[in-house]
Amino acid sequence: MADDGKTGFAKFVYYIKVFHALDYILLVTFALxxxxxxxxVRPPCRTFSWNDTDISHKKGKSTFPSGTLFSMEFIPIGLYLLFEALRARLARKGEWYLDVKETDQLIDGATTRVEMLEPEGKRSEGANAAKAGRYPDESPEGNKENEPKRLxxxxxATNYWVLAHGFSIILAVCLVEILKxxxxxxxxxxxxxxKKANVTEGTDPKDLCxxxxxxxxxxxxxxxxxxxAFSVCTPMALYFLSVLHAFSGASVWRTLVGLSPIYLACACAISxxxxxxxxxxxxxxxxxIGMGTGLLxxxxxxxxxxxxxVLVPRRMEFVRSRGGRVLADVAE
Structure with missing residues (x-):
């Protein structure tokens, strides 16, 4: 029983590390x-003229209210999970961009083989590899056995996109709040x-601050x-461009479709x-600022x-290349 408790606690700590729970806590704490x-903090109390035309416009109704912006921040999380699940579910063995294979490459003079992340290749290459017996568990039974690992x-992988998504937004929000x-x-x-606050030219200027x-x-x-808007849509646009293989120069339509989140961000900004x-x-x-934090x-x-x-999580490959474990190894 004691060993089971230790094993359970060890797995809990492992999941905390893999899903970067401390990073999420740090980001939220920093943002708050x-x-x-x-x-x-009181912003600079600048002097102004009641005849200044640059600040005399009527306050319009917000085209993108705060609720819409809030939805824009959380909807992509579901989209990342949905698309990653579809990519994992529909790809055959050896064709998924996160499939692993054995390699003879040795790490730091080691004499044992290690698991390496295999970048996503062409569909025909995956099919030929399967026929050649490179992926012995290509049978339906093998696919079923690999479903937990793929999950x-x-x-x-989805968690890394969500983490990048959150990091981009929070960094942008913090920079903007300080600069404002x-x-x-x-x-x-x-x-x-x-005027809506019943302030007139006769009001004491000291009270305006x-x-x-x-x-x-x-x-x-x-x-x-x-x-x-751009801190949300920039990572998402890069994700779509990666999923559509737009960076491989396949066709222009892939780029135009992949950039669709940027169109939404532009509309929000101009509004x-x-x-x-x-x-x-x-x-x-x-x-x-938003585009910069997204790219970063x-x-x-x-x-x-x-x-x-194709965009691949750096950490997953880094751990694999040094003989470490990723989350899929726990399912073994």
Whole structure:
């Protein structure tokens, strides 16, 4: 019983490490600290003119309200899981981009073979390998036996996409929150916000710095919606481009379809100028921040395959190449 308890605890610790639970906790804690910390900081109380046309626009209804933006942040998680499950379920043995094979490559002078991740190859190559007996468990019985391993590998790969997704969003949000308070730029609808708060030209200028609606009106640069949209859609676009093999130069339509999340991000960003919530420079800066964090997040957790341009989790290959275990090995 004691051994079973130790084994169970060891597996629990292993799952914590594999699924990067501590990284998720760190990201959430960091985000909450920055967001709520910045709310206690007063942005620069800039002087302004009641005749300034740049800040005298009417406050429009938000085309992409906060609820829609919230949905955009969580829907991709389900899409990552769905597409990874389909890729794992529909691919035959040797054709899935995360299938492993035995290799004679030796690591650090070792004399035993190790399992290596095999980059996704052409479908014909996988079929020829199966016929040649390279994958002995190609039979229906073998496929059924490998389903638990594929499920585990699928979950681990999906987790890396979710982790990159969360890292991209949280890093963008934290950067934007800090820059908003530091810049203190007035929104295009700043005067309209003051009027709705019953503030007039006769109000003591010192009081304007402490009015809640006036404070939000001083947080125009950079655009939070733009950064959030691109931090969500950039990793997702790279994922779609990888799934469609767009980086292999197959055809233009794959690239156009794979970039579909970027179209949505552009629409969200531009809507902020139409709604008079941000200046054009605000959305450009926010978009660049979101795109930058998205590219960084994917680069940190993924690399392109050696034989074909498919994004593969770096950590899974790193562990495998050194004789370590990935989640699928636990199912053995």
């Amino acid at each position: 600290a920055v967001v709520y910390g910045m709310r206690t 585990m590998t699928c979950l681990e 308070v530091y810049a203190g730029r007035l929104r295009p609808d700043f005067l309209d916000r003051l 402490d009015i809640a609606k006036a404070r939000d009106g001083r947080l125009s640069f950079p655009s939070g919606h733009s950064s959030c 902020r100028t139409r709604d008079n919530r941000h200046h054009f420079a605000d959305i450009v800066a926010g978009s660049l 997040a994917v680069a940190v957790f993924f690399r392109f395959g050696k034989e074909i341009a």
